[in-house]
Amino acid sequence: MFWKLPSLSASCPVESILDKENFTLEELLDEEEIIQECKALNSRLINFLRDRAQVEQLLRYVVEEPPEDADSKRVFKFPFIACEVFTCEIDVILKTLAEDEELMNLLFSFLRPNRPHSAFLAGYFSKVFICLMLRKSVQLMNYIQVHQDVFHQLVDLIGITSIMEVLVRLVGADDHVYPNCLDVMQWLANSNLLEMIVDKLSSSCPPEVHANAAETLCAITRNVPSALATKLSSPSFVARIFGHALEDSHSKSGLVHSLSVCISLLDPKRSAIASPLMYSFRNQQMYEPPIPINPETINAMLPKLGDLLTLLNVLSDENFLPTTYGELRPPLGKHRLKIVEFIAVLFRTGNEAAEKELISSGTIQRVIDLFFEYPYNNALHHHVESIILSCLESKNDAIVDHLLQECDLIRKLIQTDKHPFLSGDNNQPTLPAAGKHAPRAGNIGHITRISNKLVQLGGSNSCIQTHLQGNSEWNEWQANVLQERNAVENVYRWACGRPTALQDRISDEDDLRDRDYDVAILANTLSQAFGYKWNDDNKEDNGTLDRDDEVSDYDFF
Template identity: 75%
Template sequence: MFWKLPSISASSPVEAVLDKENYSLEELLDEEEIIQECKALNSRLINFLRDKAQVEQLLRYIIEEPPNNAENKRVFKFPFMACEIFTCEIDVILKTLVDEEELMNLLFSFLEPDRSHSTLLAGYFSKVVVCLMIRKTGPLISYVQAHQHVFRQLVDLIGITSIMEVLARLVGADDHAYPNFIDVMQWLAESNLLEMIVDKLSPSSPPEVHANVAETLCTITRIPSSTLAIKLSSPSCVAKILDYALEDSQSKSSLVNSLSVCISLLDPKKSAFSSPLFHSFRNQNMYEPLIPVNPDTIGAMLPKVGDLLVLLDVSSDDKVLPTTYGELRPPLGKHRLKIVEFVAVLLKTRNEVAEKELVNSGTIGRIVDLFFEYPYNNSLHHHIESIIFSCLESKADVIIDHLLRDCDLIGRFLQVDKQCTLSAEGNQRTVPAAGKRATRVGNIGHITRIGNKLIQMAHNQSHIVACLQENHAWNEWQATVLQERNVVENVNRWACGRPTALQDRMRDSDDDDIHDRDYDVAALANNLSQAFGYKIYGNEENEEDHGGVERDDEDLSTEKMIGNAKESGGLYYLDNGLDFKDQQ
């Protein structure tokens, strides 16, 4: 038996408009079903929309600001519908656009400097151009090649994220979009596009421009075999980027983003996973082996190491950041953290010249000092741990000597482990809060990991063994304290909320295990709430107002949050912030 469903066979409101003797584009755009009809390839509708006059009007909705007294439909609905019609990727409509240079000129007139560039319209413009890149690649590239002022206009508007996405795709973020990708990259490298983008890293540019320029340049490095990426890694380009980074010590944004580009040049995969565009750019060959870094690229970076080391000196910084565990005098800052990250990635290249420069300049020694001066900054500890591991794995004995003997790494580790509470003695950068019990320092977990790494490396390197034997307290510490700590921190032995060791699982049935599990979800949730201030039900008001933070000091609030998390609830911080064990 078949049911009669009259609503299915009822004609669409769009068809009702098309049945009129005279109708306008606005009447069609006012119908919600027009996008569905376009996707269904309604021939009457598409034949109307493919006309040059209609395509031109659709473009004007996208690129032109509505009049001040315009209706709400003209301001929001019509531009949205027009953009959706183009992104339906109907070939005949897109063909009308790319075949008429007048229409292409109209589309790219949105980039003209004397026009309004609202975020809303910029997003619509970006979607249409990206659609043309995918479906009409050849005609679009030909147009851009014939109108090279488009590049200058795109670069001038790179602070708008939607425009940055267009530029990022043009320079090769979506290499599948180009049938002649190699030729296009060669043409781009021969133009002055790269120089124009790099120049936007100047301290005179605003922070949002620095961030988007860095993202675009990092996008180029993720295809290291392209001609444009090879040009970016040239010594002249690298030197120019670092010159902008160090031109004005007050421009933290220029420094941080310029170093991000340098990090990406040394390790293109490192920056890709943190990129907001990573998921939209699919063909980046992220899991292929890395191409070795050009020694000339590293050589262009080394002359600036001394200038970066000066910035790691915090003695002249009089800022104070209060936290729950005390005060940072001064806070480390995002720019210093980025310098440490840069050094960590530089050491991973295993370049002997770079290792020698970092030792002779005292950079490694200064960074080791930061490990102890800021005992609650987990991001800092993570990068310094990577630096220490790279030093221990180096083939040069001189860098191991510098780390273990000149920097007295083992002695300082043992001293911290023996006096593991925050102290106010001496000229400390992290001072305990007055009137409160001194808290446990937050770098003990990393000290444990580094200690285990030393033991592991000592099995294969006699030079490390010789350095360790010079400290008589080391043998006792690693045989007692470190070994006991490893047993406690072995998560496979934890029964509550953790997997038990395989040898302890005697059951064959999952059902038996479910009944005996000792998960206490309420207690775990309560502990999380107390430790981190999470509001479980999401309707509580914040109990305290932390005040505003200036843009250049956004990292201060992050640093404060990290320290608060480590200190709260008597928690002992371990590894990368995911594993916690009660201290008591």
């Protein structure tokens, strides 16, 4: 018995419009199913939309501001649907646009400086541009090569995030979409595009422009190797970036974002990770080899370390920030935190000239002082701990001597651990509230890790061992405090539903490093558990799985 379903045989509303003798583009754009029909490649609909007049009208919805007296459909719905039609990536519609210079002029007329640039339409322009870059990259690049004023217009609007995304795609930082990528990258490097973007880090620009310009430049550094990335890492451009960073300005936005670019030049992968803690985790667990950095890039940064060190001085800063425990006079600030982060990344490059400059300029001593002056700034503690570990793991004994002797690190660690509460000293930037008991210092966990690292490296580094053995206060504190704390904080000994016996303890590191699983036995166990049967050819009976699909020992974690 067959059921009669009239709704399935009913004609599509779009087809009903197309059946009319006289219909308009607006009628189609007002129909809810038009995008679905475009994706289904409705031939009648596409043949209508591919016409030049219709493509031009769709473009006008995308790039032109609606009249003041326009209804809501003209303001919101039609621009959105028009943009979606283009992003359906129908080849014949994009071909009509890309091969007609007047239509391309209409599209890029959105960038002209004498007209409004709403973020609303900028998003639609960005989507159409990126769609052309993906599907009609040759025609698009040919147009831009002829009309190089597009570069200047895009950079002038870089404060709009959607335009910044266009620039990121244009420099090839996300996808190598160009058929002749190397030639295009070289052509972009020969243009003045990079100079224009770097100059947007100037103190005369607003913070949103600084942020988007830095994001674009960081995207270029991630595209190593490329002609643009090589040009950006040259000494002349590094000096240019630092020149903008150190411009005298009340706002430190230019400094913060310029240093973000410098950090990305030293470690391109870092700029792609939002959290520095996640970056540290990846470095420790994934064992990613460092990318070699051009020594000329580092050498161009070293002359500016003295100016950065001056900015780390908090005595001349009269700002203050009330907190739950008291007051910061002054607060550390984003710019000082970014300077410390830059120093930490610079140290990890292992450049000898950088290490010597960081010692002679007093930079290491200053950042260690900040570690204890701001006991509740965990982001600062993370970066300073990285600097200390880089010093301890250095093969240069002069750095270790400077850290443990001139910077007096061991004494400061012990004293802070013994007296973990604010002293109320007015000479310190972190002050407790009157009559209020401040919480325990927030850097005690970092102090414990640094101390354990000292003990660990003392067994293999004679220089560290000499400093530790000659310090009676350290020996007493290590024996009475540090060892007991490590025992208490050893989670594998906690009786909370896990085996407490040492021989029954199972750690992930031991599993990954020491255990030798037999992959064939594991695969056989799984095949029995899930009903898979393997024949002599190491394939399933139904032939759907081959040997490459076996489960490895790491799939259990």
